[in-house]
Amino acid sequence: MxxxxxxxxxxxxxxxxxxxxxxxxxxxxxxxxxxxxxxxxxxxxxxxxxxxxxxxxxxxxxxxxxxxxxxxxxxxxxxxxxxxxxxxxxxxxxxxxxxxxxxxxxxxxxQTSAVTCLQWPAEYIIVFGLAEGKSSTIYGTDSYVVALTTNCSGKGILSGHADGTIVRYFFDDEGSGESQHRGSRL
The missing domain is CATH 2.40.10.480 (Thrombin, subunit H)
Structure with a gap:
């Protein structure tokens, strides 16, 4: 390319x-x-x-x-x-x-703290990271959310945190049978 x-x-x-x-x-x-x-x-x-x-x-x-x-x-x-x-x-x-x-x-x-990043993967879903470690109201951690990305269908997200943790979350498993998975520290 x-x-x-x-x-x-x-x-x-x-x-x-x-x-x-x-x-x-x-x-x-x-x-x-x-x-x-x-x-x-x-x-x-x-x-x-x-x-x-x-x-x-x-x-x-x-x-x-x-x-x-x-x-x-x-x-x-x-x-x-x-x-x-x-x-x-x-x-x-x-x-x-x-x-x-x-x-x-x-x-x-x-919000309860500064917004650090934002994605809009689906019609009624805005996903955002906060300085206090929450990613929208889906889940919370104790580490600043540095980055968010969505999969191509808009039904899953990855969030990267200041402590090196990457969290994977699905809104819908799209029939794959995969469960919610919390990432590990890099």
Whole structure:
């Protein structure tokens, strides 16, 4: 396999951590990038920037922007995007089907600690990791959730933790007969 550079979507900028997270829609028509200034840039399938919107703090009365966006995931139908933040909240923004549709918050889920990562594998399931070690409300550990990924069917997840543990969890075993399995330390 050979890789070919097609284009640069966001030009290099001075300083570290200018991009905090990225997500691609399941229909491959949208790509989102969140920058350190908490702005979500939306690109089309050709890499053209088509839209952008600013995220909001958990406490709308607090005009200070003292949080970071740590995770983003598109809904399975690609019309919404979940945003996980370090100020202990997940916002779901309705972004619409067409470019230029108004971006509105349609759900908010307050958490007990900072959101560290996020996936949206199925229509009514948003899976997220927290700094205190929980992965959604599925299970809890005592270790910071570093990363999440889903299998291709969206019915299973892997979570990686700061202590080296990897946990595997199935929402549905898809007829394989496999049981829930907690990973071991690497």
């Amino acid at each position: 050979q890789l070919k550079h097609l284009r640069t979507l966001l030009s290099p900028q001075g300083g570290a951590a200018k991009v905090t997270c990225m997500a691609s829609s399941q229909n491959n028509a949208k790509f989102a990038v969140c920058t350190v200034d908490r702005v979500v840039l939306l690109y089309d399938e050709h890499g053209e920037r088509r839209d952008k919107f600013s995220t909001k703090p958990a406490d709308m009365k607090d005009n200070r922007k003292n949080y970071m966006v740590k995770g983003m995931a598109f809904s399975p139908d690609s019309t919404k995007i979940a945003i996980g933040q370090t100020d202990n909240i997940i916002f779901v923004y309705k972004i619409g089907e067409d470019w230029g549709d108004k971006k509105v918050i349609c759900n908010k889920f307050i």
